[in-house]
Amino acid sequence: MIPLFLYLLLSSILLAIGIIGLTINRNIIKMLLSLEVMFNSSLLLLLSLSTISNPLGGSLIAIFAITLAGAEVGVLVSILIMMFRIIGDVDVFKIKKFRG
Amino acid sequence: MYIEMFEIVTFISTSILAILSAVMIVKTKSLIYSALFLGLLGISMAIFFALMGYQIVSLFQIIVYVGATVTFIIFSIVMLRETYVMEVSSKILSVSTATLILLVFTAIIFYTTGTYSLIPIDVSYDKVTELLMGNYTLPLIIVIFALITTLIEGIIIARKEVEK
Numbered sequence: 001m002i003p004l005f006l007y008l009l010l011s012s013i014l015l016a017i018g019i020i021g022l023t024i025n026r027n028i029i030k031m032l033l034s035l036e037v038m039f040n041s042s043l044l045l046l047l048s049l050s051t052i053s054n055p056l057g058g059s060l061i062a063i064f065a066i067t068l069a070g071a072e073v074g075v076l077v078s079i080l081i082m083m084f085r086i087i088g089d090v091d092v093f094k095i096k097k098f099r100g
Numbered sequence: 101m102y103i104e105m106f107e108i109v110t111f112i113s114t115s116i117l118a119i120l121s122a123v124m125i126v127k128t129k130s131l132i133y134s135a136l137f138l139g140l141l142g143i144s145m146a147i148f149f150a151l152m153g154y155q156i157v158s159l160f161q162i163i164v165y166v167g168a169t170v171t172f173i174i175f176s177i178v179m180l181r182e183t184y185v186m187e188v189s190s191k192i193l194s195v196s197t198a199t200l201i202l203l204v205f206t207a208i209i210f211y212t213t214g215t216y217s218l219i220p221i222d223v224s225y226d227k228v229t230e231l232l233m234g235n236y237t238l239p240l241i242i243v244i245f246a247l248i249t250t251l252i253e254g255i256i257i258a259r260k261e262v263e264k
Binding site for chain 1: 115152186227
């Protein structure tokens with residue numbers, strides 16, 4: 001039996017690493033990958049907390065979340081590729097040129 | 101006794117793997133390696149889910165997340181030519197923010213959960229499918245449409261650009 005707080009602590013550590021990656025990078029793909037780290041940490045938090053309350057509901061929400069994360073990544077990556085084709089870079093500081 | 105030892109050893113080794121993968125995702129300069137480490141993080145999460153007793157979610161994580169999402173990211177990165185990975189000059193603010201969030205979360209966790217231990221549960225496959233097809237039909241349809249949009253995006257990205 002593994003204590004619950006270890007799972008929650010691990011989830012917090014992953015969230016902190018994801019926040020660092022999201023804020024220090026200027027490359028939009030690296031930012032997306034850091035967001036995915038944060039998504040994984042929140043999924044771990046959801047399932048570890050739902051174990052003590054409602055395991056069935058938690059697993060259903062997790063299944064929907066994983067599938068929607070796949071769809072969301074598809075949308076973001078296609079926007080990135082369009083951006084790369086138009087301005088030739090994936091730097092967030094140059095995103096102003098992408099407007100309008 | 102042996103099962104508990106196996107569980108603890110698996111948890112510790114998978115935790116180290118997950119944290120190292122997350123650090124490498126943030127630190128590596130190559131985008132391809134970052135995406136590969138994301139796959140490794142997804143696999144370690146699947147091991148955690150299986151340890152907690154969510155075998156179906158664990159399988160789903162490996163099939164959909166690692167098998168489809170991470171692969172989609174890797175193939176999309178391959179389509180871009182090598183891009184320069186830049187970082188902001190001042191990292192103190194972001195690191196201090198993340199440390200603060202980690203400390204606050206840790207304090208909340210210690211005060212609320214205490215020494216509660218997780219007993220592995222067993223989520224039945226029949227119940228999950230029954231609920232999905234019975235009570236959650238509309239969300240299931242929405243998810244199917246979302247996945248169809250991803251498929252369309254993949255086709256649009258892959259098609260040859262017509263010169264005007």
